[in-house]
Amino acid sequence: MAEFPIVSESPLLTFPDAVASPPGSPDEGLPWHYGDPLGEQRAAITSVAVVDRSNRFVIAIPGDERLSWLHTISSQHVQALPDGTSAENLSLDLNGRIEHHFVQTDLDGVTWIDTEHDRGPDLLGFLAKMVFWAKAEPRDGNELAVLTLLGPDAGSAPVLAALGLEALPTEAYAAVALPGGGFVRRMPWPTEHSYDLLVPREKLAETFTALTAAGARAAGIWAFEALRVADARPRVGLDTDDRTIPHEARWIGSPAEAGAVHLDKGCYRGQETVARVHNLGKPPRHLVLLHLDGSADGRPEPGEAITAGGRSVGRLGTVVDHYELGPIALALVKRNIAPDTSLVVGPCAAAIDPDSVPADDTVQAGRLAVDRLRGR
Structure with a gap:
């Protein structure tokens, strides 16, 4: 922490x-x-x-x-x-x-x-x-x-x-x-x-x-x-x-x-x-909202690794209890992690809020120019 x-x-x-x-x-x-x-x-x-x-x-x-x-x-x-x-x-x-x-x-x-x-x-x-x-x-x-x-x-x-x-x-x-x-x-x-x-x-x-x-x-x-x-x-x-x-x-x-x-x-x-x-590129990670399992024994700490299938895929940020959403957190996760991936952080199972995932389907102007030069 x-x-x-x-x-x-x-x-x-x-x-x-x-x-x-x-x-x-x-x-x-x-x-x-x-x-x-x-x-x-x-x-x-x-x-x-x-x-x-x-x-x-x-x-x-x-x-x-x-x-x-x-x-x-x-x-x-x-x-x-x-x-x-x-x-x-x-x-x-x-x-x-x-x-x-x-x-x-x-x-x-x-x-x-x-x-x-x-x-x-x-x-x-x-x-x-x-x-x-x-x-x-x-x-x-x-x-x-x-x-x-x-x-x-x-x-x-x-x-x-x-x-x-x-x-x-x-x-x-x-x-x-x-x-x-x-x-x-x-x-x-x-x-x-x-x-x-x-x-x-x-x-x-x-x-x-x-x-x-x-x-x-x-x-x-x-x-x-x-x-x-x-x-x-x-x-x-x-x-x-x-x-x-x-x-x-x-x-x-x-x-x-x-x-x-x-x-x-x-x-x-x-x-x-x-x-x-x-x-030209895409960021290696993006910020998402996590929903945490409220029935777990305890809460994870900011800075802990987020894992999927035993592999580290991100970093946990602020953890807090919300009056409607329950236990939630911010996290930096690898951009290629699908929103429906089952995650674990500390003692908790975690799920990405799909509405929090930034849109990532825009082709950048620089990438388009490179592709044109290459005849794509």
Whole structure:
């Protein structure tokens, strides 16, 4: 099992019924649930819930050239990102393998980035080293902390009043400033109604209290993770390994496509691998949703090998219990494994959700050109 550094305990662990995340989990230090984990998930789908994600590492980047500079060293097209909008982005190594996934929001002359807590310091260090002469000043931005509102009632009058807003952003990745500092942005996942709140860290408990008083259900990180897994959204370091490339993790696409890798932009580190796979090849693995046998004695651990007929065919990622689907997981499996293949991981039998298998029948433009040259 992967090991994750312990982060400072959230002040919300002192709230009534808060149960801490399991020791050694990637979200140790956050509330895991508040006594009814499956009910909390249901509220996030049917009404409104608020989740503490304050372990996200936040980076602030002021400077007149922040966007053009980020554009040259990351995978997304962000050179002309309008004020009050966001995008998902990746930092790749020279071989096109994923090192960092982050969400960036540009607002009032500052780009705010939030990423995994255990990878944030490395990302900040990389950005600082890559500035050279650009007018950009990456710094620790952890004066802001992340909460997430989920559910169709997130825009109700009491919740809006608690936030001091007249309305929430209506377009995916749009962001507006909060009166007390920070901002709210709309996300296209893990549900249809998802909003990240980046609030002053010293106001984290105050904001959470105001939202729950306004009718939002207090939900633990378990709820967010279950919905994320059901939506097949990977998490770097948990659902990926040091060989994972963007095509395997479903991160290809512009912001309009809820992707993190734009296929029509200039050079960046790792671009050769992205272009080669897109134009000529297929990724060796793809991300799928697994259904696990709930009657098994125990649950498998992230990072365990997935086998078929005793042969390793993949790697297990996040494992979580969903309020409707039961025990589910994300997994990177070999592309040639048929969806109806009987799988085993740890103590559990497992089955691929066929609806989660990416379409793989498109012939790439580069492959068509090669075939024409060869007279095929």
